[in-house]
Amino acid sequence: MTRLSELGESHVLERILSHNRSGSQVIIGPGDDAAVTAVDGNLVSTADMLVENEDFTRAWLDWSRLGTKAAAQNLSDVCVMGAKPHGLLVSLAVPDSTKIEDLEALFAGIVAEAARAGEELGCEVPVIGGDLSSSGLIVIAITALGTVGDHAAITRSGAQPGDSIYLAGTIGRAAAGLDLLFAGVDGDAEVARNDPQLDESLTELITTQLAPQPDYAAVLQMREASAMIDVSDGLSTDLGRVAAASGVHAGIDRASLQDLIDPLLPAAQHLVGSIEGVEPDEGTAGAASEAEELALSWVLNGGEDHGFVASSGQFDTPPVGWRRIGEMRVGSGVSLDGVPVPTSGFSHFGK
Amino acid sequence: MTRLSELGESHVLERILSHNRSGSQVIIGPGDDAAVTAVDGNLVSTADMLVENEDFTRAWLDWSRLGTKAAAQNLSDVCVMGAKPHGLLVSLAVPDSTKIEDLEALFAGIVAEAARAGEELGCEVPVIGGDLSSSGLIVIAITALGTVGDHAAITRSGAQPGDSIYLAGTIGRAAAGLDLLFAGVDGDAEVARNDPQLDESLTELITTQLAPQPDYAAVLQMREASAMIDVSDGLSTDLGRVAAASGVHAGIDRASLQDLIDPLLPAAQHLVGSIEGVEPDEGTAGAASEAEELALSWVLNGGEDHGFVASSGQFDTPPVGWRRIGEMRVGSGVSLDGVPVPTSGFSHFGK
Incomplete structure (x- = not known):
């Protein structure tokens, strides 16, 4: 069992990113100041944050499932616009005392749910960037990106009487x-x-x-x-x-x-x-x-x-x-x- | 002086978004499940999070400046890739007891810094999406998006001896x-x-x-x-x-x-x-x-x-x-x- 404070930021990042997948749209992935990706069509973007004690508590904490939940709530917002997911940006803040295995489970949960969405929709959904910091509270902020091709995005405002x-x-x-x-x-x-x-x-x-x-x-x-x-x-x-x-x-x-x-x-x-x-x-x-x-x-x-x-x-x-x-x-x-x-x-x- | 707990989420959002600017690239802005924007060229994306007690403390807290800082650190990561900023996604978690005026100052600080970047670089940089939740700690998670046109993105890896x-x-x-x-x-x-x-x-x-x-x-x-x-x-x-x-x-x-x-x-x-x-x-x-x-x-x-x-x-x-x-x-x-x-x-x- 190794805690993050014993590893340092760069080793923590290396361990986490070993769970990531890539995608053919990725020109520059995690590791530079920003990611560069090839976008086909209009861009769809959404962001959601899970904060400890507001959206979950330690008593219920299963790190992998927390990753699933954080990814799912963002990916569903992209998909429901009629878009295909394109990639995720994942910002994590966790306590210094967090075990590296737990943080890896969280990240792997995110990656797995993104991969599941990609398999269902026929696209690749890598984590293309993000941020990692320490904090007293666990915070997971995800931005999900997607693209809409030929057809327009589906909004909330097009319903007609009789539908x-x-x-x-x-x-x-x-x-x-x-x-x-x-x-x-x-x-x-x-x-x-x-x-x-x-x-x-x-x-x-x-x-x-x-x-x-x-x-x-x-x-x-x-x-x-x-x-x-x-x-x-x-x-x-x-x-x-x-x-x-x-x-x-x-x-x-x-x-x-x-x-x-x-x-x-x-x-x-x-x-x-x-x-x-x-x-x-x-x-x-x-x-x-x-x-x-x-x-x-x-x-x-x-x-x-x-x-x-x-x-x-x-x-x-x-x-x-x-x-x-x-x-x-x-x-x-x-x-x-x-x-x-x-x-x-x-x-x-x-x- | 009105606290967020007296207003409710939808009124808080309305107050905040009154400070936002739009941009000609925005097809669907804040308010749907996700934003839709027209992207010209490859997409540049980066995310950064500021967490209270880790990146700032209440003792130093000036809400407007915190907005400036949060926006600047993301916008600079986009610009340094040789990209033009395209938009921001802003996720905020603040205590229930926060004054609406303070949250507005934070958001306005973000919007103003994004506008400054846009004026310097000849582009519009609206806030196109985000998330708002309550939390014991103040958390600001921003994703900055940008585009690179004709020329390739500038990375960390191209320096040559003699440069x-x-x-x-x-x-x-x-x-x-x-x-x-x-x-x-x-x-x-x-x-x-x-x-x-x-x-x-x-x-x-x-x-x-x-x-x-x-x-x-x-x-x-x-x-x-x-x-x-x-x-x-x-x-x-x-x-x-x-x-x-x-x-x-x-x-x-x-x-x-x-x-x-x-x-x-x-x-x-x-x-x-x-x-x-x-x-x-x-x-x-x-x-x-x-x-x-x-x-x-x-x-x-x-x-x-x-x-x-x-x-x-x-x-x-x-x-x-x-x-x-x-x-x-x-x-x-x-x-x-x-x-x-x-x-x-x-x-x-x-x-």
């Missing part, structure tokens, strides 16, 4: 995982799998929270979408953003969400049971309904699975990887079976 | 400013200017540390340089990097540095005097020599002014904005008047 609303991937699972973590269910799936008390389905939800795996390839089926967004802050919030940007109303069919809700019921029952301490002989119906409500709220308001939502008027049946969950109409806001849904999900700074 | 070594801008001033700050000289120039005890020259050095202003335009005179680097970690270290990457020896002439050293002598004398408590009647010659040594060490080993060093065999007299400071020779390493100079400057993680 169907489609979902790829899952929603609600990461939010369920977060509530399980907050309730003290152990975040380390390896430990959890050895604990017969814990249902495997619960540990899988935690894994979705800690290391989401967006269905990047699904975007390829939606290149002609009128609008598309990454569900990072919750279906209600993110669909609300599309509705606001496009000047339409987004009507969700509750029935279309049922097979996203059902797999979350064991976790919801686990939490409702443990919080309420409901006796089996009394109030079982009440607890079941409460669990159903909790599962629905995860699906409606939970982000971080990085499912994708798109609108299109072009399909009779949803393309592979997508399900129809509603329709855009004249108006504003979001509704569930006609009942308005609040669109203010997670917000930094309290409101 | 002259040139410097643009200053070196040593930010390091002197840092030592003054560590010695308790107040970092706020406004306060300092009202304090007759403090020489204006000292406060200017502190300003260089807190808000360096690289001479971006100088790069335009060095487009045919064989190698170029931003002096961020110190002349010895960064010239050492060029020497290592190019497989040459970099010989510095001490005499060429004298008019960089001289303006630092008052600060060096101030610090040597306050540290040593030297009596005027004894050891004055010793203190003077110690001050000269300190000033030389700032010039040789201090980074963060973001001066630029380049090598070229093409000029009889240095181009405007540049001075000749030595020559590349066969060999390796760096020397000052023939005496080897250590090339291991600032390093994170202790070594």
Whole structure:
């Protein structure tokens, strides 16, 4: 076990970069003042930062999964514009006392998720630059770059009344995982799998929270979408953003969400049971309904699975990887079976 | 005075982005999942992060200058590749209790420095994306993008024996400013200017540390340089990097540095005097020599002014904005008047 303070910056960088992949677009990679890459088409760029104690805690810390999560949330933002990822810039700040093996696991997690996106989309996604510094708190700031070729980028603002609303991937699972973590269910799936008390389905939800795996390839089926967004802050919030940007109303069919809700019921029952301490002989119906409500709220308001939502008027049946969950109409806001849904999900700074 | 926690994320973003500029290359700016921009030529990209307590402290905190510094250190890395800046992605994490006016000053500082680079180089440099989150520590992670057109990017590896070594801008001033700050000289120039005890020259050095202003335009005179680097970690270290990457020896002439050293002598004398408590009647010659040594060490080993060093065999007299400071020779390493100079400057993680 070697700590970073025993290695020095240049050796730490060497160890980390040994996990990197290259790409044919890279003219000058990490090691100079800046990277130089050959870009084909318009450039797509996005940046996201994960900060310890705000976005994760040491109690849940699995370095490799943290890398997966950091990469996934940036790559999904690039892909959902209809773009192919081009490369990542990775800035890391970690404590001096960090083990080099942990930092390598973090970086390798980033590289692996970028490679997965590249395999799904037929492109290479190397880490082309970044920064490394020491800090009391762990901070991971990633910029993901991508390119859009012949067709224009897909924005939030093109949805039309009459368009169907489609979902790829899952929603609600990461939010369920977060509530399980907050309730003290152990975040380390390896430990959890050895604990017969814990249902495997619960540990899988935690894994979705800690290391989401967006269905990047699904975007390829939606290149002609009128609008598309990454569900990072919750279906209600993110669909609300599309509705606001496009000047339409987004009507969700509750029935279309049922097979996203059902797999979350064991976790919801686990939490409702443990919080309420409901006796089996009394109030079982009440607890079941409460669990159903909790599962629905995860699906409606939970982000971080990085499912994708798109609108299109072009399909009779949803393309592979997508399900129809509603329709855009004249108006504003979001509704569930006609009942308005609040669109203010997670917000930094309290409101 | 309004704190971020009273405003909520969307209003905070609105306030910040009111300070942003746009650019004709921007197809989709901040507000969607990712930005889309039109790139002309190959892409140049670099990322740097400033972390509170590692790169600055609250005691020195001037939000606007912090923005200047964060932008300058990224923009200089793009420019020194021979590229024109294209845009910035800015990820900020600040405490909930931060005043909105302070966060606006930070962002406006970034925007102003990007605009200054754009004016010097004839391009527009908007903030095209980023991220905002709350955190116990202030973190500023910036990615700077640029483009290189007809000519290839300038790297660290093209220096040839016989090339002259040139410097643009200053070196040593930010390091002197840092030592003054560590010695308790107040970092706020406004306060300092009202304090007759403090020489204006000292406060200017502190300003260089807190808000360096690289001479971006100088790069335009060095487009045919064989190698170029931003002096961020110190002349010895960064010239050492060029020497290592190019497989040459970099010989510095001490005499060429004298008019960089001289303006630092008052600060060096101030610090040597306050540290040593030297009596005027004894050891004055010793203190003077110690001050000269300190000033030389700032010039040789201090980074963060973001001066630029380049090598070229093409000029009889240095181009405007540049001075000749030595020559590349066969060999390796760096020397000052023939005496080897250590090339291991600032390093994170202790070594």
